[in-house]
Amino acid sequence: MQPSPKGQAVRPPVVAGAFYPETPSRLNRLVDDFLSRALGSAPAAPKAVIAPHAGYDYSGPIAGSAFRPWQSRRSQIKRVVLIGPSHRVAFDGLALTRHDAWQSPLGLVPVDLEAVEMLARLPAAKFFEEAHAYEHCLEVELAFLQKVLDSFSIVPIVTGDVAPEVVADALALLWGGDETVYVISSDLSHYLDYASAQKLDRHTADAIEELAPAKIRHHQACGRTAIQGFLQVAEQKKLEAATLDLRNSGDTAGGYDRVVGYGAFSFTAASTPPKAA
DSSP: OEEOTTSOEEEOOSSBTTTBOSSHHHHHHHHHHHHHTOOOOOSSSOSEEEEOOSOHHHHHHHHHHHHGGGGGGTTTOOEEEEEEEOSSOOOBSEEEOOOSEEEETTEEEEBOHHHHHHHHTSTTEEEOHHHHHTOOTTGGGHHHHHHHOSSOEEEEEEEOBOOHHHHHHHHHHTOOSTTEEEEEEOOOOEEEOHHHHHHHHHHHHHHHHTTOGGGOOGGGOTTHHHHHHHHHHHHHTTEEEEEEEEEEHHHHTSOSSSEEEEEEEEEEEOOOOOOOO
16 A cells, blocks of 8 residues: 555555546546536436446546536535446455545545445455555546545445345445445446447346346446446335446447447436325
8 A cells, every 4th residue: 555645545546547647637628528528417416326437538428427417416425435346356255445545646535434444344345455456447437526526535345256235235334315425337248349239238228227137147247246236225225227328439439340338327316206186
């Protein structure tokens, strides 16, 4: 862990300059552009979003659609639970970190250490820095959060081999009120041709909108376990899911032969139908 001048243990950015610009001015301009061109409209400020985590040239426009709805609550949201899959390290359970803060080119974001300690009491959770050290899926979300929110802390969680029910229990533990929101970090289909990716990603989006975790298979989303776990909680909490944006790398910065799918989804409190007269 990297010590800061104040003695804090700070996780440095590891994919700046690769997945997104490392120069603050360039990063600011790019994220502002993604947010200004965001598609879709959440019915209300979301309790949670699913956002992609690829390089910004590819997935940034779709990520902008996921994060823009939180601009209207930028001063109210104080804690963001970040959860996504491990791409580099195999392990069982949920990986936590002892870092006091995470750094991006836009500055430091504190970690909610009390929330992390709560999660650490769960049998499947453990402090496992190796899962966080070079993982990009949470880091790439930071700049978007720093642009749409004011002062906030994060709770970083990386999923290994773990049952969705265990994920659901962990996420429900931190539910809180309007001050707490969730980012489920996941891309969708990988390396299909354009038409096949569109078809499969639409199937995945339908399953998310239906809050039907069993309909999402491993090849449909790299963050499937986190998505499935959150969908269980969303059903318990009576949330409604909406697709804000559904595209792939063929629509943004890549070719059409082997594309990666990206989706932006919001989860908001279910609307109450009017009472009969």
